Amino acid sequence: MSFPGGSRELDPAFEEFVRARSPALLRTAFLLVGDRGHAEDLLQTTLLRVAWRWSAASAQPEAYARRVLVNLTRDRWRNLSRRVRERHQADLPQLAALDSADRIAERDALVQALRLLPTRQREVIVFRFYADLTVADTARVLGCTEGTVKSYTNRALSRLRELLGEHREIEVQK
Amino acid sequence: MMTEEELRDRLHADSVGIMPKKDLIRTLAHQHARRHKRAKVGLIGGSLGATALVVTLLVGLFTGGDPLRIESASPSKDEIVTRVREADQAATTMIMHFVTYQGQSADGTTPPRTESWALRSENRARISSPDRSDKIVRPGYMEEIDHRSRMVKVDDQYRLGDDVVAHVSGSGIGDPKSWLSEGVREVRTDGGDIHLVANRMGVEFELWVDARTYLSKRVVFGDYRMTIDWLPATEENRRLLDHTIPAGFGWTKHVRDTGSPLTPPTT
Incomplete structure (x- = not known):
């Protein structure tokens, strides 16, 4: 009798993959959702699904994991929009001024701006400029055409520029 | 000029400190x-x-x-109520997270809102009303932050009773186990959920439960509305039952009639 999960034990190659790529996947998840706790949950669920389907995923585990991560992230946004909308930390009342607040604010400005982008625009920014995927690979991860990726990229960069209050142009390599 | 490379650098710099847990x-x-x-x-x-x-x-x-007796695919009203009660009983060790709305604001659009968390098996709960107050309760203790007066009121003789949900929800709502105590008048399916209509203290009480888990999802009780979800009582979620007192807030100890200055706790 065989199970989709394969062995009860994790495959050593999967463990090696986790050691090597989990930091990058976690940071990708963080940039997609803007919250470290949720990013850790997403990473764990993603890796469990990869482990469960390791025989199918082992050929290109990172691409497989990215696709799972995107699907889980989209599920999460859908659930949030149906249920209780989460309040981001920045929306909560400011309780106390911290010495490091300004420094944190500056460092986090881009992450906060990313959160304000529509989901698909945020995804193209993260996969193209953080994960360094090509337009074609980004399209495969997001399940859309290359033209859509280019279009979202231009709109996202333009919106990011507005959000960051910059009047400088963000150059996009064609 | 911010180039594509600079954008890459900033994305990496903003996330570089994030590492997976060691375990x-x-x-x-x-x-x-x-x-x-x-x-x-x-x-x-x-x-x-x-x-x-x-x-x-x-x-x-x-x-x-x-x-052979074949069990009906559509459970009866009594069976549904039994399943709802059993599911609720099984969820007392979960954190009941709910957002409440009651009445309408002056412009008639945005109702006031509170957000609450209750771990009924441990009689611990919290209610937060943004910009106004944030209260936690546990057996023999209550602590309430009043953001407008910048004061924290504590009561170390707080009488909690056995219905912690009542302390962090609107009047008359109370623990879910009491919601259907006066009988269910009507059951119907509603968009994938099960919709139960009951009477409670003479007022129509509507409850939507998840058709798969039978856990409560939504309540309408008069002009009081509540949406509910259920969180596992993990260490991370348990932190939602507590709050952080802002720096510079004063303290008063609740003595029923009047308040008196109190030295902030050292722990």
Whole structure:
């Protein structure tokens, strides 16, 4: 009798993959959702699904994991929009001024701006400029055409520029 | 000019400090083994169950005994209420997270809102009303932050009773186990959920439960509305039952009639 999960034990190659790529996947998840706790949950669920389907995923585990991560992230946004909308930390009342607040604010400005982008625009920014995927690979991860990726990229960069209050142009390599 | 490379650098710089937990692989191994075990049990159990059903049907057919009783695919009203109660009882060790709305604001658009968390098995709960107050309760203790007066009121003789939900929800709502105590008048399916209509203290009480888990999802009670979800009582979620007192806030100890200055706790 065989199970989709394969062995009860994790495959050593999967463990090696986790050691090597989990930091990058976690940071990708963080940039997609803007919250470290949720990013850790997403990473764990993603890796469990990869482990469960390791025989199918082992050929290109990172691409497989990215696709799972995107699907889980989209599920999460859908659930949030149906249920209780989460309040981001920045929306909560400011309780106390911290010495490091300004420094944190500056460092986090881009992450906060990313959160304000529509989901698909945020995804193209993260996969193209953080994960360094090509337009074609980004399209495969997001399940859309290359033209859509280019279009979202231009709109996202333009919106990011507005959000960051910059009047400088963000150059996009064609 | 901010180039594509600079954008890359900033994305990496903003996330560089984020590292997975050190026990990630161990956690994954544990979860994977558990899932494997569940799947195995389900597969074997399912096969055995199907075999047993076929054997039973054949025996019943050929021995000419009484027809087998087949359980209805649509449970009756009483069965639904029983399942709702059982699901609720099983969820007392989960954190009940709910957002409430009551009445309307002056512009008639945005109702006031509170957000609450309750761990009923431990009689601990919290209610937060943004920009106004944030209160936590546990047996023998209450602590309330008043953001407008910048004061914290504590009561170390707080009488909690056995219904912690009542302390962090609107008047008359109370613990979910009491919601259907006056009987259910009507049950219907509603967009994938089960919709129960009851009376409570003379007011119509509507409850929507998840058709799969039978856990409560939404309540309408007069002009009081509540949406509910259920969180596992993990260490991270338990932190939602507590709040952080802002720096510079004053303290008063609740003495029923008047307040008196109190030295902030040292722990």
